Amino acid sequence: xxxxxxxxxxxxxxxxxxxxxxxxxxxxxxxxxxxxxxxxxxxxxxxxxxxxxxxxxxxxxxxxxxxxxxxxxxxxxxxxxxxxxxxxxxxxxxxxxxxxxxxxxxxxxxxxxxxxxxxxxxxxxxxxxxxxxxxxxxxxxxxxxxxxxxxxxxxxxxxxxxxxxxxxxxxxxxxxxxxxxxxxxxxxxxxxxxxxxxxxxxxxxxxxxxxxxxxxxxxxxxxxxxxxxxxxxxxxxxxxxxxxxxxxxxxxxxxxxxxxxxxxxxxxxxxxxxxxxxxxxxxxxxxxxxxxxxxxxxxxxxxxxxxxxxxxxxxxxxxxxxxxxxxxxxxxxxxxxxxxxxxxxxxxxxxxxxxxxxxxxxxxxxxxxxxxxxxxxxxxxxxxxxxxxxx
Numbered sequence: 001x002x003x004x005x006x007x008x009x010x011x012x013x014x015x016x017x018x019x020x021x022x023x024x025x026x027x028x029x030x031x032x033x034x035x036x037x038x039x040x041x042x043x044x045x046x047x048x049x050x051x052x053x054x055x056x057x058x059x060x061x062x063x064x065x066x067x068x069x070x071x072x073x074x075x076x077x078x079x080x081x082x083x084x085x086x087x088x089x090x091x092x093x094x095x096x097x098x099x100x101x102x103x104x105x106x107x108x109x110x111x112x113x114x115x116x117x118x119x120x121x122x123x124x125x126x127x128x129x130x131x132x133x134x135x136x137x138x139x140x141x142x143x144x145x146x147x148x149x150x151x152x153x154x155x156x157x158x159x160x161x162x163x164x165x166x167x168x169x170x171x172x173x174x175x176x177x178x179x180x181x182x183x184x185x186x187x188x189x190x191x192x193x194x195x196x197x198x199x200x201x202x203x204x205x206x207x208x209x210x211x212x213x214x215x216x217x218x219x220x221x222x223x224x225x226x227x228x229x230x231x232x233x234x235x236x237x238x239x240x241x242x243x244x245x246x247x248x249x250x251x252x253x254x255x256x257x258x259x260x261x262x263x264x265x266x267x268x269x270x271x272x273x274x275x276x277x278x279x280x281x282x283x284x285x286x287x288x289x290x291x292x293x294x295x296x297x298x299x300x301x302x303x304x305x306x307x308x309x310x311x312x313x314x315x316x317x318x319x320x321x322x323x324x325x326x327x328x329x330x331x332x333x334x335x336x337x338x339x340x341x342x343x344x345x346x347x348x349x350x351x352x353x354x355x356x357x358x359x360x361x362x363x364x365x366x367x368x369x370x371x372x373x374x375x376x377x378x379x380x381x382x383x384x385x386x387x388x389x390x391x
Contacts, residue, residue, distance in 0.1 A: 005341040007197040008383055011201040011204075012221065015161075018220075022042065023041065024039075024055045025040050025041075026059065027383065036099075037061075039061045040095065040159060044092045057093040060078050064078070065097075072109070075109040075142055076135075095110075095112070096108070105147070106146070108144070108157075109142055109143065111143075114160055117182045118156075119186065120150060131144075152193075153228045162221055176211050185200065188200060200225045205222075235253070235254060235262065236345050237250070237263050238263070238265050238307060238346070238367060239307070242348070250348065251276060253346060257344070262304075262305070263298070264304075264305045264306070264311055264333070278300060291328075293309060293310065311370055311371070318382070342385045371388065
């Protein structure tokens, strides 16, 4: 989508007695054609068998999409190729496919999963659909939806572990159901109109868990969210330019950037401060228990941190390292990157002799390599649009 950025995230909790989730969530991002595809599949039963069935179904959808096969055709092929359990008389897996096109249109197909929720202006909206039956003459139906995304739209889709949470309990004898989840989602967006897809998915899964007896998942619970919005942009500048003749250009890039600005590295911050005519004030008290160097303040820059140590820890957090109990410079930096949509990384290529010392810890990677890894992680793990530039 050219005018809107699509934030896509999901959250999952597996059934409490299992080590493997029976739901599968897969994403295919075609950057060249500006197409985004998300698949949520729910395998029959739970555990390893369900996981295999769900992953098989999701991979089928991804492979079909990569060949640009007609959307409805490949959904029918998937439905008709999946066998039905002879004992329970239900499909071996169910699925939801969300296909976002470069023209702003969204195609969604569902087979067996609960209907998705479209939140527009924060409130649930009904979308008309076409229905197709199974060629095997059984109960299965495909629901196919087509509509154009609008700014601030959110698509919420989930496995039946969400809608059936709490089933049989006094408060929810029939489960939470779509209506309950829609009302809950509406309330979250109404309270925080800018809530991220990541947090909304997590809160919905937590809401489902709260309705389960003893707050234990009696089925796999998975929720995916797509959030269409004007892109949130961040500039991360680190390292001095190769030539000091580029210092003014480097500082001007920070000064004129339309979005959040981060400068990481003492020399980088000194250059920007000098060109800005600004002062740098080190905040020694905000994260005084942290092992990382403190953050600093500078007029015109949203966040100023130390360089290699903080960037290395930021990469670790982005790669899934457990967050520390107390926030620090790296948690601030990683949170800002994750909550952004388009990230510009400006890397200075002047050699810092201190980082060539063989006695320094191995983690102190050369800046260029480290920033490339951060860029790759943001693209592959968080589906961000990253623009990496060396100066």
